[in-house]
Amino acid sequence: MSNKNKSIVLIGFMGVGKTTVSKRLSEKLNREFIDIDEEIEKEFNIPIPEIFQKFGEKVFRDKEKELITRITKQESKIISVGGGAFLQNDIKNECLTNCTVIYLNISFENWKDRLSLIIDSRPVLQGKTIEEMEGLFNKRKAIYSDHHLQIEVDHKNPEEVVNEILLKVE
Numbered sequence: 001m002s003n004k005n006k007s008i009v010l011i012g013f014m015g016v017g018k019t020t021v022s023k024r025l026s027e028k029l030n031r032e033f034i035d036i037d038e039e040i041e042k043e044f045n046i047p048i049p050e051i052f053q054k055f056g057e058k059v060f061r062d063k064e065k066e067l068i069t070r071i072t073k074q075e076s077k078i079i080s081v082g083g084g085a086f087l088q089n090d091i092k093n094e095c096l097t098n099c100t101v102i103y104l105n106i107s108f109e110n111w112k113d114r115l116s117l118i119i120d121s122r123p124v125l126q127g128k129t130i131e132e133m134e135g136l137f138n139k140r141k142a143i144y145s146d147h148h149l150q151i152e153v154d155h156k157n158p159e160e161v162v163n164e165i166l167l168k169v170e
């Protein structure tokens with residue numbers, strides 16, 4: 001597959017803006033947008049916190065892997081994967097082999113300002129102190145270190161992030 005037709009996958013910590021940016025990017029590039037978290041919710045027909053509650057994280061992760069493995073084989077999509085997807089090496093390898101992987105990076109200071117927007121819908125954050133969240137944030141950095149392109153999102157609005165991606169991929 002040529003690089004031009006490869007699907008684009010956005011990775012990064014929860015709340016960094018993968019879904020928001022992917023949607024806008026798909027409009028600009030006139031490509032179909034697929035959000036893996038949304039696809040998982042459609043499969044179970046309940047929101048992610050309920051999937052975690054009823055079936056446990058393992059069932060969620062298995063479905064995440066099954067969907068990403070299938071969807072990343074398709075061409076010309078814009079795919080937003082969940083913040084924990086790259087915990088699984090199989091997912092990481094599928095994405096890096098078949099797609100252009102873009103890592104959205106944010107500092108913990110900037111990320112903290114978004115916490116109130118996401119806390120209710122991200123089970124992985126629930127019940128954690130801010131220090132524990134910082135620990136998870138730092139630990140997760142390692143799983144995102146393999147990618148094709150990195151974009152710094154601190155102090156940028158979604159439009160600015162999209163424009164930077166467009167400059168680098170076109």
Ligand SMILES: Nc1ncnc2c1ncn2[C@@H]1O[C@H](COP(=O)(O)OP(=O)(O)OP(=O)(O)O)[C@@H](O)[C@H]1O
Pocket residue numbers: 012013014015016017018019020021037080081082083084114117118122153156157158161
């Ligand atoms: N560049 C930005 N500046 C300010 N707020 C933003 C920016 N990008 C996204 N947001 C806001 O932050 C929140 C989280 O964004 P989004 O849902 O796109 O994150 P995500 O990376 O897809 O998270 P997850 O991995 O949990 O799916 C949303 O309320 C969104 O409006």
Ligand SMILES: O=C(O)C1=C[C@@H](O)[C@@H](O)[C@H](O)C1
Pocket residue numbers: 013014037048081082083084085121122123124
């Ligand atoms: O970082 C994570 O582990 C997660 C991020 C979200 O996108 C969802 O995929 C889910 O809430 C788990």
Ligand SMILES: [Mg+2]
Pocket residue numbers: 018019020035037080081082
């Ligand atoms: Mg998302």
